[in-house]
Amino acid sequence: MIEVKGLWHIYEGGKEALRGIDFDMGNEIVALVGPNGSGKTTLAKHLNGLLKPTKGEVIVDGLNTKEHSVAELSRIVGYVFQNPEHMFFAESVFGEVAFGPRNLGLSGEEVEERVRWALEKVNLEGYENRTPYSLSGGEKQRLAIACVLSMKPKYLVLDEPTTGLDEKSAESVRDIIRSLHREGHGILLITHEMDLVLELARRVVLLHGGKKIFDGPVDEFFSLELRDYGLDRPELLRISFSIGTGFVRTVEEFVGRLAR
Numbered sequence: 001m002i003e004v005k006g007l008w009h010i011y012e013g014g015k016e017a018l019r020g021i022d023f024d025m026g027n028e029i030v031a032l033v034g035p036n037g038s039g040k041t042t043l044a045k046h047l048n049g050l051l052k053p054t055k056g057e058v059i060v061d062g063l064n065t066k067e068h069s070v071a072e073l074s075r076i077v078g079y080v081f082q083n084p085e086h087m088f089f090a091e092s093v094f095g096e097v098a099f100g101p102r103n104l105g106l107s108g109e110e111v112e113e114r115v116r117w118a119l120e121k122v123n124l125e126g127y128e129n130r131t132p133y134s135l136s137g138g139e140k141q142r143l144a145i146a147c148v149l150s151m152k153p154k155y156l157v158l159d160e161p162t163t164g165l166d167e168k169s170a171e172s173v174r175d176i177i178r179s180l181h182r183e184g185h186g187i188l189l190i191t192h193e194m195d196l197v198l199e200l201a202r203r204v205v206l207l208h209g210g211k212k213i214f215d216g217p218v219d220e221f222f223s224l225e226l227r228d229y230g231l232d233r234p235e236l237l238r239i240s241f242s243i244g245t246g247f248v249r250t251v252e253e254f255v256g257r258l259a260r
């Protein structure tokens, strides 16, 4: 369980990026949405201790982030950065994924096993000797996910994991998210893509100006006046709402309603 209680984050210089956030999550998929600058990434960075509360607290499976290091917390909460290519430093894909497990002090054999498992999860088998910079955007995104998975964290925070990907790469990231969720991981999915929210999340948290404006089921979220927050409904829902068939998750469900 991740518990965020009365969290404030004020950056040096005085920007109040988070203003009193309360938020809990377990092993579910939660979409975290909101306009640019609303505080999503700031909140995400609190969950593995990269940032520490100015006020309030964050408790991760019983550990207060103020009292534990990022290295310790990263075993529990994996964070995939918004622009993952900036985090690569190794000369090979293998070295990149092996870095975390090596730091855990695992044996060479266990490290290799973790790397193999993580690369297989994201469909990057055979890429071990490539340099991370030679990968395509979608492959880099999957590599970043593999690096975090190799630590076997219980929770994953994915900061705009499908932004800029073509449909095939985005679909493979969606498959990874669904499969991790089935295996019992809790996933915080930060995104501007409302189709993705509709497809994957049962629960949505909306931030605006560093405050939590909404936290509830996805169907209620999509009945909000989203334009006020610089967001819009997916086309499927716009059509379904405008002809009166209400909330639907998929085209199949929509067609089913029409047939009734």
Ligand SMILES: Nc1ncnc2c1ncn2[C@@H]1O[C@H](COP(=O)(O)OP(=O)(O)OP(=O)(O)O)[C@@H](O)[C@H]1O
Residues within 6 Å of the ligand: 011, 012, 013, 015, 016, 017, 034, 035, 036, 037, 038, 039, 040, 041, 042, 043, 082
């Ligand atoms: N290191 C920093 N120093 C000062 N202000 C910062 C810093 N990082 C972020 N901010 C400010 O804090 C606010 C929240 O930023 P944050 O990156 O959390 O927003 P976001 O919701 O992730 O936005 P986006 O959708 O653009 O990724 C913004 O006003 C931003 O300019």
Ligand SMILES: [Mg+2]
Residues within 6 Å of the ligand: 040, 041, 042, 082, 159
């Ligand atoms: Mg962000």
